[in-house]
Amino acid sequence: MSPTTTAQADPRTTLRAGLPDRYLTPDDIAELFEVPLETVYQWRKKRVGPPGFRIGKHLRYDPADVQHYVRERKDAPEAA
Template identity: 35%
Template sequence: MEGQPHQLWGVHEVATYLGVPVATLYQWRHRAYGPRGRRVGRYIRYDPDDVRSWFSDQSETVT
């Protein structure tokens, strides 16, 4: 990867980006829903591209 290293997001960054509580992300993981996260040691990390892709794939529109 060239240039600046790709930063991963933690649960707080993802929750902020999606506008949901951190607890919601943990519930989604338990239910195998939401953006794909990976365990790094004792932490959960998300690739921002995966989060954005998951968000754009959501077909439900807000009215």
Template identity: 40%
Template sequence: MTNNPATISHLPFGDTEPLMTVEDLSAYLVIPVATLYKWRTLGEGPRGIRIGRHIRYHRSEVQAWLAARAEAVA
């Protein structure tokens, strides 16, 4: 995950949480980038944010999605 201070300082509402790219999330979840895009078209996967033509993810949203999936399996 890139920690570009310029990017962090421009997040809305004073949020200082770095956003994850699709590639960051792919590496974090150890799944292909194509799977993330497919999940997005199906309305599955963690909630992403469209910024122009790019998709970004809040780490807290990813963690919440993972926790919800863990609860669904248990």
């Protein structure tokens, strides 16, 4: 018997196991962090979320930058 794979893996498991080997979309970011898509766009507008970049009219995120953003957030002291 061969192991089966699901079409859509749990995004939190993907983040822990390693992000896909492709640039991520805003939808991917929203799914990974379990936030509404509008939140991702607000982060970008306020420059507080993971850094993204434009390819033509499309917004993309480098998985390495997203992992770095998560590590920084985990290591940052919490505000009182």
